[in-house]
Amino acid sequence: MNYDQVLTRSESSVLATNKVIRNTYILLSMTLLVSAAMAGLSMMMNVSPGVSLGMSIGALVLLMFVLPRFENSSGGIVVVFLVAGMLGFGLGPILNYYLNMSNGSQIVGTALGGTGVIFFALSGYALKTRKDFSFMGGFLLAGMIVIFGAVILNLFMNIPALSLTISAAVILIMSALILYKTSEIIHGGETNYISATIDLYLAIYNIFTSLLHLLGALAGED
Amino acid sequence: MPLWGKIALAILFGIMIWRMWPALRHHQKHGPKGTAKDWQAVIMPLALVAGFVLLLIFMVKK
Numbered sequence: 001m002n003y004d005q006v007l008t009r010s011e012s013s014v015l016a017t018n019k020v021i022r023n024t025y026i027l028l029s030m031t032l033l034v035s036a037a038m039a040g041l042s043m044m045m046n047v048s049p050g051v052s053l054g055m056s057i058g059a060l061v062l063l064m065f066v067l068p069r070f071e072n073s074s075g076g077i078v079v080v081f082l083v084a085g086m087l088g089f090g091l092g093p094i095l096n097y098y099l100n101m102s103n104g105s106q107i108v109g110t111a112l113g114g115t116g117v118i119f120f121a122l123s124g125y126a127l128k129t130r131k132d133f134s135f136m137g138g139f140l141l142a143g144m145i146v147i148f149g150a151v152i153l154n155l156f157m158n159i160p161a162l163s164l165t166i167s168a169a170v171i172l173i174m175s176a177l178i179l180y181k182t183s184e185i186i187h188g189g190e191t192n193y194i195s196a197t198i199d200l201y202l203a204i205y206n207i208f209t210s211l212l213h214l215l216g217a218l219a220g221e222d
Numbered sequence: 223m224p225l226w227g228k229i230a231l232a233i234l235f236g237i238m239i240w241r242m243w244p245a246l247r248h249h250q251k252h253g254p255k256g257t258a259k260d261w262q263a264v265i266m267p268l269a270l271v272a273g274f275v276l277l278l279i280f281m282v283k284k
Contacts, residue, residue, distance in 0.1 A: 049223075050224065050227075053223065053224070053227045057227070057230050057231065057234065060231075060234050061234070064234065064237065064238065064241075103282065106282055107282055110278050110281065110282050111278075114274065114275070114278045117274065118271055118274065121267075121270075122267060122271070125267055129263070131260075131263050133260075133263075133264065134253075134254050135253070135254045135255055135256030135260055136256070136264060137249045137253050137254075138246060138249035138250050138253045141242050141245055141246040141249060142246055144238075144242060145239050145242050145243070145246060148235040148236075148238055148239050148242075149239065151231075151235055152231075152232045152235050152236065155223070155228045155231060155232055156228060156232075168272075168275075171271065171272075171275060172268055172271065172272065175267070175268055175271045176264060176268060179264065179267065211275065211278070214275065214279065215278065215279060215282050218279050218283070219279050219280075219282035219283040
């Protein structure tokens with residue numbers, strides 16, 4: 001293999017990586033817009049928390065059982081938009097609840113801005129430093145398993161302190177996921193922009209809802 | 223939250239744990255291990271995120 005061949009392969013690998021990054025961020029911004037529009041619609045319709053719960057469960061079912069079958073085809077994009085739309089629609093009653101607090105608009109605005117700052121700062125850090133965070137895979141899986149276990153426990157125990165601890169842990173684990181996923185895209189470990197988008201979307205969604213929960217509980221005025 | 227919602231979510235999260243478990247075992251045995259320097263590069267931004275969240279809470283509380 002001569003130097004030119006190595007250079008050509010390296011160039012094509014860089015081009016492929018750049019394409020995944022570009023497609024991921026385009027799809028991510030579109031899914032966030034769909035989510036925001038659906039959240040606005042459900043807020044206007046004043047849908048009940050039961051509908052919100054149903055939508056969130058439906059989105060989880062799509063994520064777990066439908067998306068894995070379509071993530072390597074264009075049908076995956078439709079599923080990603082469906083998930084984003086359903087999760088966005090499910091946010092409506094939650095946002096209405098916080099907006100009814102006396103400092104509700106400040107809480108929602110701060111959670112939204114804070115999520116944006118966290119996402120752009122961590123993505124920028126991973127893109128700029130080009131560090132390889134692949135060693136975090138086991139840590140992230142262990143963290144998510146602990147969080148899911150704690151969530152199941154708290155569904156039936158309803159302990160407020162545990163609920164706040166879960167929200168704080170979710171923010172940190174999802175922040176680590178942003179670093180891990182962005183680094184995976186840069187280093188060619190993730191070549192599917194559909195699964196990259198859904199992971200980053202879920203990280204943003206979870207950071208936003210957890211931040212909303214923390215701000216509402218610790219700084220909200222009824 | 224109604225009981226049906228709690229049960230449905232518990233089942234879905236339980237399935238997620240069940241699916242993630244083999245991947246975790248695989249990562250623990252064969253996954254790349256980070257050095258102290260690698261972990262420092264993760265802990266620093268995460269500490270900044272934690273500090274930023276505290277700042278947001280104090281800003282809204284004021």
